[in-house]
Amino acid sequence: MKKYIAYLLLIFILRGDGVMTFYKNIKRIENPEDILVLVNKNNKLDSTYIPKDLEKISIHYAHEEKYLRKEAKEAFEKMSEEATKQGYHVVAVSTYRNYEYQANLYKNYVEKKGTEYADSCSARKGHSEHQTGLAVDVEGENKDYDLFENTKEFDWMNKNAHLYGFILRYPQNKTNITGFKFEPWHYRYVGKEIAKKIYEKKITLEEYLKNPF
Numbered sequence: 252m253k254k255y256i257a258y259l260l261l262i263f264i265l266r267g268d269g270v271m272t273f274y275k276n277i278k279r280i281e282n283p284e285d286i287l288v289l290v291n292k293n294n295k296l297d298s299t300y301i302p303k304d305l306e307k308i309s310i311h312y313a314h315e316e317k318y319l320r321k322e323a324k325e326a327f328e329k330m331s332e333e334a335t336k337q338g339y340h341v342v343a344v345s346t347y348r349n350y351e352y353q354a355n356l357y358k359n360y361v362e363k364k365g366t367e368y369a370d371s372c373s374a375r376k377g378h379s380e381h382q383t384g385l386a387v388d389v390e391g392e393n394k395d396y397d398l399f400e401n402t403k404e405f406d407w408m409n410k411n412a413h414l415y416g417f418i419l420r421y422p423q424n425k426t427n428i429t430g431f432k433f434e435p436w437h438y439r440y441v442g443k444e445i446a447k448k449i450y451e452k453k454i455t456l457e458e459y460l461k462n463p464f
């Protein structure tokens with residue numbers, strides 16, 4: 252009987268939120284330049300990886316100097332331009348971040364709020380999509396990306412981001428797959444074709460790459 256309970260408990264823990272599998276069996280990323288590169292808690296970028304084609308986003312659509320890879324940058328500008336035409340303000344607040352910057356960001360969270368909290372909202376060094384130059388955090392009319400969910404821009408992005416090749420990377424109820432809580436402000440460029448598929452199926456990049464179609 253004891254054995255049986257222990258067994259059930261083990262299954263429960265392992266299934267949990269999938270949390271047990273994060274930051275375990277970490278693989279080194281071999282295709283960092285690929286537009287579909289998968290960076291998450293199990294796939295790590297080299298400390299030396301810097302995208303070769305980073306370009307500065309037009310200041311109309313970004314806070315200060317913000318960089319994305321050429322293809323993502325052009326798509327982002329097109330998207331923000333169209334949003335502006337329709338009366339919305341989708342502005343990039345965080346884009347490419349280098350390895351060291353990410354390391355410090357995560358360290359600060361750990362120091363302030365502990366490892367568990369840090370892991371729920373910040374990636375460890377080498378595990379951030381922002382190092383690919385393909386991810387962007389945005390803010391809307393309330394100029395607070397943390398509260399982006401409450402903006403009309405969030406609704407606009409829900410309907411339109413995929414048309415420009417961006418996906419909502421950390422949706423609600425997918426934490427057990429992505430390893431991150433819901434981040435309404437974080438978008439990832441994957442190109443129009445794949446963005447449409449992921450959007451229509453309501454899946455994550457992890458799920459798509461497991462079974463591409």
Ligand SMILES: [Zn+2]
Binds near residue numbers: 387
């Ligand atoms: Zn982000």
